[in-house]
Amino acid sequence: MTSQDVPDIAPRATVRRSPEPAAARLVRALVDRRHRRWVLLGGLAFAALAAFGVYASVAGPPPRIEAVVYFTPTATDAQKDAVRAACPTAGQAVQEARDHNTAQSSRVYPLRYNVTYASPADKAMIYRCVHAQPNVIGISEFTAGE
Structure with a gap:
């Protein structure tokens, strides 16, 4: 074996690690x-x-809170309007105007209340009135941004 057959091996460079974190x-x-x-x-x-x-x-202003009334699938528009007329605004729980668009959600959930500034007593009056009406399943609150 000659010196040409042996590859040159260079010493490895050592990596210094810093002792501090x-x-x-x-x-x-x-x-x-x-x-x-x-x-x-x-x-x-x-x-x-x-x-x-x-x-x-x-x-900033408080987030808008809206109460949406859910009706049975068999409820007619006349029955929904009757609930709207029977349960008007109570204190700061303001009944919103009917939507005049063709969106499916406007036809299914036509009754909404703005309860952002309503007291618990105002909300209770609306909930009691709505739940007493026929063809109503329930009412839910939604906060804008959720």
Whole structure:
């Protein structure tokens, strides 16, 4: 065997591992004077975003809450109109106007109440009146955005 038959084996490069954890390196980089401007700008942006989030959730209008009346499948339009006439607005539970579109949901659920600002007593009056009517299955509340 000659020296030409033996491949040259180069020594392996050793990888040095840092003995400190990543969190310590991050803290050291954040307190470094060279990065102070970017750390302050990032902190200021985070504080502004947090303040805006608190303002939007506290100062914004409440979500719209709507109560929808469910009728039996055999209920006619005249029976649905009778329930609408028998159970008008009660306090802050406001009966919404009938939809004048051709959507299927408007024909199936023609009676809705805006109960966003209604007290529990107002809601109870509406629920009691609606449940006393024939061909009514029930009533459900929906919050906008859910």
